[in-house]
Amino acid sequence: MKLDIDFVRQHFPAFDEPSLQGQAFFENAGGSYTCKPVIARLTRFYTQRKVQPYAPYAASQLGGEEMDEARTRMAAILGVTGDELSFGPSTTQNTYVLAQAFGQMMKPGEAIIVTNQDHEANTGPWRRLADRGIEVREWRVDPATGHLDIETLEDLLDEKVRLVCFPHCSNVIGEINPVVEITALAHAAGAFVCVDGVSYAPHGFPDVGALGPDIYLFSAYKTYGPHQGLMVMRRALAELLPNQGHYFNGDSLYKRFTPAGPDHAQIAACAGMADYVDALYDHHVGGKADPAARGAAVHDLMRAHEVALLQPILDALSHRNTVRLLGPTQASERAPTVALGLGRAALPVAAELARHGIMAGGGDFYAVRALTGMGMDPEQGVLRLSFTHYTSQSEIEQLLGALDAVL
Secondary structure (H helix, E strand, C coil): CCCCHHHHHCCCHHHHCHHHCCCEECEHHHCCCCCHHHHHHHHHHHHHCCCCCCCCCHHHHHHHHHHHHHHHHHHHHCCCCHHHEEEECCHHHHHHHHHHHHHHHCCCCCEEEEECCCCHHHCHHHHHHHHHCCEEEEECCCCCCCCCCHHHHHHHCCCCEEEEEEECECCCCCEECCHHHHHHHHHHCCCEEEEECCCCHHHCCCCHHHHCCCEEEEEHHHCCCCCCEEEEECHHHHHHCCCCCCHHHCCCHHHCCCCCCCCHHHHHHCHHHHHHHHHHHHHHCCCCCCHHHHHHHHHHHHHHHHHHHHHHHHHHHHCCCCCEECCCCCHHHECCEEEEECCCCCHHHHHHHHCCCEECEEECCCCHHHHHHCCCCCCCCEEEEECCCCCCHHHHHHHHHHHHHHC
16 A cells, blocks of 8 residues: 555645745654644644643643643554653653663663664763763674674673663664564563664654563654654653652652653644544554554555655665765665765755755764764764655655755
8 A cells, every 4th residue: 555645745734835845855854844733733722721731620621631632642552551651841851861760770880781873862861870880881883884783782781781772773874773672682681671763753653562662762843743752661660760750740650750841732732643643544544443553554654655765865875986875775674864974064065955955954963973983074974864754756856856966
């Protein structure tokens, strides 16, 4: 079954916006366009529910119900229970809070494993635990390919390791890491697992329950929603870690690791992401299915569309001897996030592409360790071209033509 791209694009007002006509958006890894259901829910909350929620009057009760709806429905799509999902101001902030909790639980001499493939949000806070006497071990990428080798991880694991942190896929390398296999290996060694899904979730919400990690994080503003961080924390670990919220909220699983006051409107608007998944499912598949199965079907539709569009880009770029393509050359093995080393500063090249109607970015994208680990100069950065399922064939052709002109 093919994705109905016209139906998809009808759900994104950006494609009808006059100021954006003629421009193809290829910086989706930095943040996606927002879908209509999210915008509608956010507008309704700000105009009709902008009061303190959960009080005994109608506007307040409706606001609280919409916040609860977002948590319940998104958790169901992700294959976890409602109180195992919490919302925070960003994934970076959520990870920072988690690191504080682990720092309180762990003892000097115990160890965590991080990678140099990650965005800094899922490596920097964990590395700071070294100041508390925690041993930090680095699972390093292959300098030539950016690949994380499972055998290298096995060499790092022992009885001291309490936590393994890695990305579902890197925001510059793009390779999709085998979460199930890595999680099973870490669990067998007695370690918990934290997966940064920020660069993967925009390409289809994963069934976190089936994947198996103890923590899974991603950002709603990259999955067609508002600027919130979504964090799955499985119950066994959530009850074990020290409470980071107000002491009187310690018995509420989804409040234990969000000490800041939540953004009520944006949480409620996240239910619009579930609305969008349901709309795609009903249009393409139809029939009854549980939320996780509906999410999985939509995930597969998105991925199939992206893989078909991505392969011609990889083929065109892998044959250029003037650029270095980071990550796999097979679209099925990666997300449609393509980073290119140019041997020169990338940002001016992104500016040249803008003259051809291509919206893209150049820089280090907070992946300084990954670029350095592959022998690249973070000061020059990389040209990053990233898209998602709402990208059309004509936009891919526009990109390829612009790359021919600029490179």
